[in-house]
Amino acid sequence: MTRRQLSLNAFIYPAGHHEAAWRHPTSAAERIYDAAYYQEIARTAEAGTLDAVFFADGPALQGDITHNAVGRLEPITLLTAIAAVTERIGLIATASTTYYEPYNLARLFGSLDHISGGRAGWNIVTTGNDAAAANFGLDAHPTHAERYARAREFVDAVVALWDSWEDDAVVLDRAAGIYADRSKIHEIGHAGRYVRVKGPFNQPRPPQGHPVLVQAGASNDGRAFAGRYAEAIFTAHQRLADAQAFYADIKQRAARMGRRPEHVKILPGISPFIAGTEADARALEREFNELTVPAYGLRQLERMTGTALGHLDLDGPVPVELFADAGDVTDNGRSRLQVVAGIVERERPTVRGLLHRLAGARGHRVFAGTPEQVADTIEDWFTSGAADGFNVMPPYYPGGLEVFVDTVVPILRERGLFRSEYTGRTLRDHFGLPRPENRFAGRTEVAAV
Amino acid sequence: MTRRQLSLNAFIYPAGHHEAAWRHPTSAAERIYDAAYYQEIARTAEAGTLDAVFFADGPALQGDITHNAVGRLEPITLLTAIAAVTERIGLIATASTTYYEPYNLARLFGSLDHISGGRAGWNIVTTGNDAAAANFGLDAHPTHAERYARAREFVDAVVALWDSWEDDAVVLDRAAGIYADRSKIHEIGHAGRYVRVKGPFNQPRPPQGHPVLVQAGASNDGRAFAGRYAEAIFTAHQRLADAQAFYADIKQRAARMGRRPEHVKILPGISPFIAGTEADARALEREFNELTVPAYGLRQLERMTGTALGHLDLDGPVPVELFADAGDVTDNGRSRLQVVAGIVERERPTVRGLLHRLAGARGHRVFAGTPEQVADTIEDWFTSGAADGFNVMPPYYPGGLEVFVDTVVPILRERGLFRSEYTGRTLRDHFGLPRPENRFAGRTEVAAV
Numbered sequence: 001m002t003r004r005q006l007s008l009n010a011f012i013y014p015a016g017h018h019e020a021a022w023r024h025p026t027s028a029a030e031r032i033y034d035a036a037y038y039q040e041i042a043r044t045a046e047a048g049t050l051d052a053v054f055f056a057d058g059p060a061l062q063g064d065i066t067h068n069a070v071g072r073l074e075p076i077t078l079l080t081a082i083a084a085v086t087e088r089i090g091l092i093a094t095a096s097t098t099y100y101e102p103y104n105l106a107r108l109f110g111s112l113d114h115i116s117g118g119r120a121g122w123n124i125v126t127t128g129n130d131a132a133a134a135n136f137g138l139d140a141h142p143t144h145a146e147r148y149a150r151a152r153e154f155v156d157a158v159v160a161l162w163d164s165w166e167d168d169a170v171v172l173d174r175a176a177g178i179y180a181d182r183s184k185i186h187e188i189g190h191a192g193r194y195v196r197v198k199g200p201f202n203q204p205r206p207p208q209g210h211p212v213l214v215q216a217g218a219s220n221d222g223r224a225f226a227g228r229y230a231e232a233i234f235t236a237h238q239r240l241a242d243a244q245a246f247y248a249d250i251k252q253r254a255a256r257m258g259r260r261p262e263h264v265k266i267l268p269g270i271s272p273f274i275a276g277t278e279a280d281a282r283a284l285e286r287e288f289n290e291l292t293v294p295a296y297g298l299r300q301l302e303r304m305t306g307t308a309l310g311h312l313d314l315d316g317p318v319p320v321e322l323f324a325d326a327g328d329v330t331d332n333g334r335s336r337l338q339v340v341a342g343i344v345e346r347e348r349p350t351v352r353g354l355l356h357r358l359a360g361a362r363g364h365r366v367f368a369g370t371p372e373q374v375a376d377t378i379e380d381w382f383t384s385g386a387a388d389g390f391n392v393m394p395p396y397y398p399g400g401l402e403v404f405v406d407t408v409v410p411i412l413r414e415r416g417l418f419r420s421e422y423t424g425r426t427l428r429d430h431f432g433l434p435r436p437e438n439r440f441a442g443r444t445e446v447a448a449v
Numbered sequence: 450m451t452r453r454q455l456s457l458n459a460f461i462y463p464a465g466h467h468e469a470a471w472r473h474p475t476s477a478a479e480r481i482y483d484a485a486y487y488q489e490i491a492r493t494a495e496a497g498t499l500d501a502v503f504f505a506d507g508p509a510l511q512g513d514i515t516h517n518a519v520g521r522l523e524p525i526t527l528l529t530a531i532a533a534v535t536e537r538i539g540l541i542a543t544a545s546t547t548y549y550e551p552y553n554l555a556r557l558f559g560s561l562d563h564i565s566g567g568r569a570g571w572n573i574v575t576t577g578n579d580a581a582a583a584n585f586g587l588d589a590h591p592t593h594a595e596r597y598a599r600a601r602e603f604v605d606a607v608v609a610l611w612d613s614w615e616d617d618a619v620v621l622d623r624a625a626g627i628y629a630d631r632s633k634i635h636e637i638g639h640a641g642r643y644v645r646v647k648g649p650f651n652q653p654r655p656p657q658g659h660p661v662l663v664q665a666g667a668s669n670d671g672r673a674f675a676g677r678y679a680e681a682i683f684t685a686h687q688r689l690a691d692a693q694a695f696y697a698d699i700k701q702r703a704a705r706m707g708r709r710p711e712h713v714k715i716l717p718g719i720s721p722f723i724a725g726t727e728a729d730a731r732a733l734e735r736e737f738n739e740l741t742v743p744a745y746g747l748r749q750l751e752r753m754t755g756t757a758l759g760h761l762d763l764d765g766p767v768p769v770e771l772f773a774d775a776g777d778v779t780d781n782g783r784s785r786l787q788v789v790a791g792i793v794e795r796e797r798p799t800v801r802g803l804l805h806r807l808a809g810a811r812g813h814r815v816f817a818g819t820p821e822q823v824a825d826t827i828e829d830w831f832t833s834g835a836a837d838g839f840n841v842m843p844p845y846y847p848g849g850l851e852v853f854v855d856t857v858v859p860i861l862r863e864r865g866l867f868r869s870e871y872t873g874r875t876l877r878d879h880f881g882l883p884r885p886e887n888r889f890a891g892r893t894e895v896a897a898v
Binding site: 022023024025029030033034035039058059060061062065066067068069070071072073074076077078080081083084085099100101103104107108110111112114115131134135136137165170172174177178179180181182185195196197198199200201202203204291293 | 471472473474478479482483484488507508509510511514515516517518519520521522523525526527529530532533534548549550552553556557559560561563564580583584585586614619621623626627628629630631634644645646647648649650651652653740742
C-alpha cells in the first residue's frame, strides 16, 4: 500500500505573490497578459507532476494598480489556452456565485472539463467587495449571509445542470435516426429564492461528472459551505496549531454531512523563498521586501481594517487597537483580519515590519529556507493533521515555481510523499476523489415534449 | 491597387449544417464534444486563409435532440482552445446580450482577444426563445423591443470597458515603482435603464482595441442596430435581388450613422454541396435530404410558424395560409419566416419538399454544383452589390469544409478575389477594418483615489 500522498497546486499570481515581484529583475511582468507566459508556467508545474494550476479572480480592478501589476486576464479562458498545450495538470479557476448566472458558469466549466479531458476545478467565491458590485448594477455588495444563501442555491443548480445528461444519454444510432435518448436528458427545475434554472443543460455531462469544487471561505458560513460542498479547500494559516484546528473542524463538518473526510482536501497556502542556504533565502526575502512601496501596503491594510492609516509612523509600532474587533470577524467574512491580528499580537511589529510580513502573500504563510527546510515544513504539516497538501504561492514567477519544482519536489518524492509521475488523467484522479454518481441515473420519468 | 477582396468565414455547426449530417457516414458526429475535432477544422480553415471560424450559440438546449446532434460546447472556451493551436484565423463566438452580464462578457472576449493576439469577434444576439429565458429565472423572454434596448446599452458598456485602459496605461517603471499610470485607466460610469457598470475594466485594452462586432438581426430593430454597431453582418437570403436590397439598406444605414460603408461587411450564408459534376453535387444533396427525419423537420417548422403541423400530409402541398402573416414579421424578430414564405410562394413545394429545402441550412441558401459553379455564384453576388463575402456553412463536417478549401478557394484566388496568404495578423486586418480610436485617449481627468 502506498503512503498517503500530498496534493500540491501552483497558485498563479501574475508576476508572483509578493506584492513587489513585478519590480524584481527576475520577474516577467512584461508578459502577464500573454497566454504563452502562463502556458510555460503550467508546463513547469506539469513537469513537477503538480496536481493543478490555480487562478484567483474577481470581476473588478482590485488593489492599487499604480504600484502593483493587479490587472489580469479572465481565468477560464486562460486555463482553456493552457489545457490545449498540457496533458495532465489540473486547471482551477475562481469564479463568483454573486456575479455570474449559473447556466453560463455551468457551461464555461463544463466546456473546460470537456476540452481538457476532465481536468477542471471551480474555486467558488462569493465576492464581497463594492467595486465588483458597482460593475453589476448594485450600489453595494449583498450581505455576507445573502451571498452565501445565493451561493448554496447557485452551486446546487450548477451541479444539477452537470448531471442533466446521464452518462449514456447520447446513443448516436445513425441507422435509426436517434441521436440521444431524451428520457436520459433531464430538466433540473431549480426554483429557489435567488436562482431559478429550468434546464436541461445543453452539453453532455462533464468527463469528471462534476468539475472539482474548491472553496476558500473561513468564516462560519464559509466553513459550513465547505463541509457541505467543497472537495478542496484553500486556506491561510500562519501557525501549525491554527491549521490543525481548522483541519479538524472542516473534516468533522464534512463527516456530519455524511461525507468521507478524505474526500475534502485541506490545502493551506505557503509562499516559499528558496535558496541553497537559509541565510540566502532570508536575504532573498529581504530583497523583495525592500522593493515594496509603503503607500501600496498601507492601502491594502486600510482596506483590510477599514481604517485610515496615512498618519502612522512606518517605524513606530502597529497600534493594537486596530485589531480590537478582529475576534468577531468570522461572522462577517473578514477572517483574514484575524490572521493579521494574530501576527500583531505575537510579534508586535513596526508598521513597516507588518507591511513586509503581509507583502509576501497577503496573510498566507511565507517561509524562507533551503529546499530541505521547505520539504520539512510541508511534511510536518502534512503528517500532523494540519494539511492534505499545499497551494504553493511562489513569491515570484516564473523562477519561484521553477526552483520549487527543481529542488523541493525531488525531496518530497524521495520521501515517498509525492508522485513521480501522474497515475491518472483527471483532476479527481490526482486528488484521489471519486467521480460522483449522477442524481438522475436510473430514474424513470416522462420525457419532456 | 489590389482588387476588392472577399471575406470568407467557416461557420461551424457541430456535425455540419445539414440537419441529417450526423447520420451521414462521412460526418464525425462522435467527436462533436472533442476540442481536437474543432482544432482540426480551424486548421483546415486557416490553411484556406479564411478570415474566421464562427460559432452559433444559445444558452438552452434548442432543437429536438432525439433526432439531431444539437448539444454543444460553450464557444468562447472552445475558440480559446482553437486560438492555442492556430496563428492567424479569426475567432468569432456568438453570445447573448439578454442573458449575460456586460462586465463578464467584456472580460471573456477581451481575454480571447489577448490570448489570440487580436483575433476575436463577438456575434451579438438578443436570444428570443423561452427555453433560454427559463434558464435565467424568467417565465418568458423579454419582448423584441426590450431585448434590443438592452442590447444597445450592453454593447455600449462592453465597448467602453474595452476602452477603459488607454493603450499606454501600463508604464512598468520598475525603478520608480510605478506599474500603471492611473490617470489613463478610466471608470466608464455607464448608468442606463437596463445596464449599470461603473468600471474600470480589470485588463488592458484588447489588441484589436475592440474585438470585431458581428451581428445577424434582420428585423427593423436588428437593421438599425447593425447600421450603428455591426462591423460584419451574417444574413440569410435565397435570392440575389433580396440580398442586394438588404445590402443597400445596411450600407445606407451605416452611412447615415456617419460610418464608412466599407467598414460594414455583409456576409450572407451559403451552404454548398460540391462535387465534380453538377449532377453529382445534386445527388449528394439528395443523399443528405433522404436521411432527414420528417418529425424533426416538422418540429422545426412548427417552432418557426408557431402552428401545430402534425396533421399535414408530407406529400401534399404546403398550405400557403401558414405564412399569411409573414409580411409583418420584420417588426417582431422572425425575419427568417419571411425567407421561408418566399420559398413557398415561389416554389409551391410539398411539405416534404419544403422540409428538404430547410434541412440544409435552416433558411440559408443551399447551392449544389461544381467548384467552378460555387465560385461563380460567390463572384456574382460579390460583384453585384449583394455581398462582401460569405459565411460558408458546410453541410457536413469536416469533409464539406475540406472540399471547399481544396477546390473553391483556389479558383477564387486565381480570379484575384481572395488572398493566397494572410497579409495581417488580426481579424480586423483580415476584414480590412480599422483599429478603433480609444474614446478616453487624451482626456485629462482627475485620477480616481
